[in-house]
Amino acid sequence: MTRHQVLVVEDEEEMQGLYQRFFEQAHAAEFSWLLAKDADSALTRLAGEPLDLVILDWTLPGLPGLAVLKALRQDARTRALGVLMVTGRSSPEDAVEALEGGADDFLPKPFDERVLLARLRSLLRRRQLNMEGHRIYELLGLKWDLDADRLWVDGRRVRLSPKETDLLRVFLERPDMLHSRAYLWDMVWGYEAATWEHILDATLSSLRRKLGPRWGGRLETHKGKGFSLTTA
Structure with a gap:
């Protein structure tokens, strides 16, 4: 939750x-x-x-x-x-x-x-x-049909895991803002785990790979601070 x-x-x-x-x-x-x-x-x-x-x-x-x-x-x-x-x-x-x-x-x-x-x-x-008044989210070649839970990037259908979906939603709801590692973990997983940083890194890596070079590259790492989705 x-x-x-x-x-x-x-x-x-x-x-x-x-x-x-x-x-x-x-x-x-x-x-x-x-x-x-x-x-x-x-x-x-x-x-x-x-x-x-x-x-x-x-x-x-x-x-x-x-x-x-x-x-x-x-x-x-x-x-x-x-x-x-x-x-x-x-x-x-x-x-x-x-x-x-x-x-x-x-x-x-x-x-x-x-x-x-x-x-x-x-x-x-x-x-x-x-x-929910805007059930289709479109930005820079990314199209997300929220009702059907279908995502396309540059015309290519992309299938995400539930946690990858939740992670992408956090970034898209607040683009161009810095999100700390702890905040992302709290928003998407919300429980304590000894290996939480490894789990977060692995999920981010998989999300970047599935989104492809252009959109995956927009998920930027800010060393020691966190991550952001750049739309500029």
Whole structure:
């Protein structure tokens, strides 16, 4: 099962502890998470991390949450992310301001963790529906029919294993972004293994070979950092 990557932007220690318990104990099989304690850290994470969802606190040191939200929506790499705005404010006017500012949902504090889980799952369903609106993926000679699970590269039919398929999907969902080895393993396999790096390398090597010289060469290795799919 692929885990969904969530960035939590929160400066209060009590709330950080709540999120840690939520993601690492109660729902570790479904989500992985990153923490940013202020706006600057959040913007750095947003620029460099492959993410699925953002939980964004309204009140932050430095820039307010709404300013982070605006920057997120203006960047082509992050504008499609699902964003849940969390705040101690609870008036209808605050909710309207957050939603019109670009948030996908609004959750006042304090909240029940069951409600948080339901909101996150709802955002993921919406994101999946948006992705499924384009069931044929085409880019630079690569064509992937997601409904039929058929892949062609430069007119040649390519058959991938399930893990190769999952790995390629991670790269295609976030092209031109650097993915660490640990992130790829977590997204595709999601369990601990003594030989995980060998398994990842072998799967990447097989994927490159099957894609052929032109597309396989786009899966670039960044020594000591990870891998990326280059489309430029």
